[in-house]
Amino acid sequence: MENNNSSKLVPYPSNALVTERDLHKPPVLEVNHLGIDFGGLTAVDDFSIIIGRTEIAGLIGPNGAGKTTVFNLLTNVYKPTRGNILLNGYSTSGKTTAQVNRMGIARTFQNIRLFSKMSVIDNVKVGMHMSVKENFLSSLSHGFGYSKAEKIANERALELLDFFSMADLAKAQAGSLPYGAQRRLEIIRALATNPSIVLLDEPAAGMNPSETAELMENIRRIRDTFNIAIMLIEHDMSLVMGICEGICVLNYGKIIAKGSPDEIKKNPTVIEAYLGKKKEAQD
Amino acid sequence: MKNNVLKKLFSKNSITIYIVVAIYAIFSSLLYTDNLSRQLTNMLISVSCYIVLAVSLNLVVGFLGELSLGHACFMSVGLFTGCISSVLMSNVIPSVYIRLPIAMILGGLAAAAVGFVIGLPALRLKGDYLAIVTLACGEIVKNAITNINMTVESADFEFNGAIGLNTNKYGIYIKDVGELLPYAIVLVFVTIIVMMNISKSKAGRCIMAIRDNRIAAESIGINVTYYKLIVFVLAAFFAGMAGVLYGHGNSFAAASKFDYNMSIEILVIVVLGGMGSVRGSIIAAIILRALPEMLREFSDYRMLLYSVLLIVIMILNANPKFADLKGNLSIPKIISRLKNKDKTVKEAK
Numbered sequence: 001m002e003n004n005n006s007s008k009l010v011p012y013p014s015n016a017l018v019t020e021r022d023l024h025k026p027p028v029l030e031v032n033h034l035g036i037d038f039g040g041l042t043a044v045d046d047f048s049i050i051i052g053r054t055e056i057a058g059l060i061g062p063n064g065a066g067k068t069t070v071f072n073l074l075t076n077v078y079k080p081t082r083g084n085i086l087l088n089g090y091s092t093s094g095k096t097t098a099q100v101n102r103m104g105i106a107r108t109f110q111n112i113r114l115f116s117k118m119s120v121i122d123n124v125k126v127g128m129h130m131s132v133k134e135n136f137l138s139s140l141s142h143g144f145g146y147s148k149a150e151k152i153a154n155e156r157a158l159e160l161l162d163f164f165s166m167a168d169l170a171k172a173q174a175g176s177l178p179y180g181a182q183r184r185l186e187i188i189r190a191l192a193t194n195p196s197i198v199l200l201d202e203p204a205a206g207m208n209p210s211e212t213a214e215l216m217e218n219i220r221r222i223r224d225t226f227n228i229a230i231m232l233i234e235h236d237m238s239l240v241m242g243i244c245e246g247i248c249v250l251n252y253g254k255i256i257a258k259g260s261p262d263e264i265k266k267n268p269t270v271i272e273a274y275l276g277k278k279k280e281a282q283d
Numbered sequence: 284m285k286n287n288v289l290k291k292l293f294s295k296n297s298i299t300i301y302i303v304v305a306i307y308a309i310f311s312s313l314l315y316t317d318n319l320s321r322q323l324t325n326m327l328i329s330v331s332c333y334i335v336l337a338v339s340l341n342l343v344v345g346f347l348g349e350l351s352l353g354h355a356c357f358m359s360v361g362l363f364t365g366c367i368s369s370v371l372m373s374n375v376i377p378s379v380y381i382r383l384p385i386a387m388i389l390g391g392l393a394a395a396a397v398g399f400v401i402g403l404p405a406l407r408l409k410g411d412y413l414a415i416v417t418l419a420c421g422e423i424v425k426n427a428i429t430n431i432n433m434t435v436e437s438a439d440f441e442f443n444g445a446i447g448l449n450t451n452k453y454g455i456y457i458k459d460v461g462e463l464l465p466y467a468i469v470l471v472f473v474t475i476i477v478m479m480n481i482s483k484s485k486a487g488r489c490i491m492a493i494r495d496n497r498i499a500a501e502s503i504g505i506n507v508t509y510y511k512l513i514v515f516v517l518a519a520f521f522a523g524m525a526g527v528l529y530g531h532g533n534s535f536a537a538a539s540k541f542d543y544n545m546s547i548e549i550l551v552i553v554v555l556g557g558m559g560s561v562r563g564s565i566i567a568a569i570i571l572r573a574l575p576e577m578l579r580e581f582s583d584y585r586m587l588l589y590s591v592l593l594i595v596i597m598i599l600n601a602n603p604k605f606a607d608l609k610g611n612l613s614i615p616k617i618i619s620r621l622k623n624k625d626k627t628v629k630e631a632k
């Protein structure tokens with residue numbers, strides 16, 4: 001059942017959902033029949049999705065459904081057993097995680113992965129490494145355009161930090177930041193790589209309602225300012241229903257529903273999956 | 284603006300430079316006025332070499348966070364390549380003083396090439412496995428050099444790896460420390476400055492990112508293998524240059540000396556000086572190289588005392604109270620304390 005779409009001009013599958021304003025632009029991400037097995041366990045199976053150029057998409061599902069695994073597949077941390085991924089029309093098959101990032105996918109992690117011993121601003125600057133015009137010689141000698149490159153990098157990093165009102169924390173050590181700020185910094189670092197889509201793995205985990213509200217506002221602002229797509233995994237339904245335009249529900253590695261927030265809320269299979277999960281928890 | 288200049292003048296890195304300048308100024312003025320004891324004079328070159336070795340290994344262990352146990356082999360490769368090429372060049376360039384810097388660069392390049400060949404497969408490994416492989420590679424290189432037999436008739440040169448290289452016989456042994464010291468000083472400064480620069484550059488940020496979190500580093504597009512290899516090769520390059528210097532400062536060089544024990548010795552300096560701290564590596568190199576010499580009068584108990592002192596230093600280093608004390612003695616802290624005192628005195632008046 002392989003679907004070998006390697007060219008850019010592929011008709012969208014009839015059930016694909018793209019936000020209206022993105023309809024006439026090629027999708028940023030197109031995933032066909034993606035799947036992976038860990039030994040005998042099929043963690044993700046037949047995962048197909050299309051994400052519009054400036055869409056905010058949600059990926060939800062009970063614990064262990066395979067959501068993080070999908071992110072790991074999209075970024076080639078895991079090599080897919082089946083299926084293919086087209087990013088901006090180009091196949092990411094056989095690329096390394098670093099190459100996939102340069103092609104346009106940036107991400108955050110469920111359990112924060114900052115460069116904790118480095119300063120906040122260095123965390124952002126290291127994210128911008130592809131656009132900093134320093135070669136190895138200028139890195140060693142601090143000549144050959146080093147000062148200019150660093151100045152530009154500093155300014156851009158501060159701008160990005162300022163976007164999330166974190167400029168005053170620039171010199172602090174990343175590992176010493178409070179939890180919420182660390183999550184924000186991880187998003188900034190992802191943005192610094194100049195992606196066309198950002199994957200956020202449970203960005204609101206551990207946040208209080210006011211922080212979550214601020215995060216929602218920020219996610220919208222990111223989309224509007226940078227004109228990029230965002231895909232997020234989240235257990236906080238108010239956040240997902242509040243900002244996602246398309247939602248995809250995963251259970252036991254399979255998509256059980258796709259649609260707008262309203263459709264998902266009413267979908268009986270989704271309700272059952274979540275309630276069923278609750279029952280299990282009570283056992 | 285003025286504040287910025289001041290900040291730069293008293294930054295951590297500048298202070299390290301001042302310390303090194305001061306140390307060399309004192310010792311070289313004593314040396315050139317014939318006031319330095321023979322014992323200390325003989326140590327100057329070897330301590331300089333160890334500073335270069337420790338600072339360059341710190342790039343691998345401290346900045347990149349990978350354990351390498353074969354640093355001595357790069358020194359060895361550099362030493363023999365550099366010294367032999369210096370001998371072979373003697374017909375073309377008669378002066379050993381001009382040949383030395385060329386030999387240093389050739390030795391460094393040879394060591395870098397070996398670093399590349401070892402690093403390319405080895406750096407795919409992580410943690411303990413990399414340590415084991417570098418350890419083994421170090422021994423392999425040592426044995427390979429021991430088994431080299433070469434004769435160059437045109438230069439009347441003969442090298443038997445099992446015996447070693449008699450630098451004195453081939454006229455590349457620079458006996459007068461005063462003549463060799465300027466080369467050592469330049470090498471030490473170039474090494475220190477390069478290491479400091481790199482930590483404040485794009486390459487340095489990428490390297491530290493790999494150290495702090497490899498998976499996150501990959502996720503932001505950093506080519507991990509590339510940067511690991513660059514660090515490894517650069518460290519080998521400097522170790523190789525130090526080797527050439529070392530070879531020119533000793534009348535005889537045997538490959539068997541550059542073994543596992545020496546790699547560990549360099550690693551001990553790095554660990555005691557502090558991971559990633561250039562200044563720490565320099566100070567530890569001086570103290571740990573000077574200690575055995577200072578303890579010479581205890582002859583039989585020398586190595587025993589040395590090990591006891593090592594243990595004491597390690598315990599002190601791991602003690603948070605000692606770290607606080609060290610922190611309080613740092614120059615910026617002292618300055619700020621003096622300023623505060625000034626203020627309180629004025630306020631009291």
Ligand SMILES: Nc1ncnc2c1ncn2[C@@H]1O[C@H](COP(=O)(O)OP(=O)(O)OP(=O)(O)O)[C@@H](O)[C@H]1O
Nearest residue numbers: 038041043061062063064065066067068069070110
């Ligand atoms: N590297 C791996 N090897 C083996 N099994 C794995 C691996 N990674 C994930 N899995 C399994 O795949 C399944 C999906 O895990 P995943 O982390 O994707 O879930 P999730 O939807 O993100 O859950 P949560 O909401 O708890 O984060 C789990 O059963 C997990 O044990």
Ligand SMILES: [Mg+2]
Nearest residue numbers: 067068069110
């Ligand atoms: Mg998860």
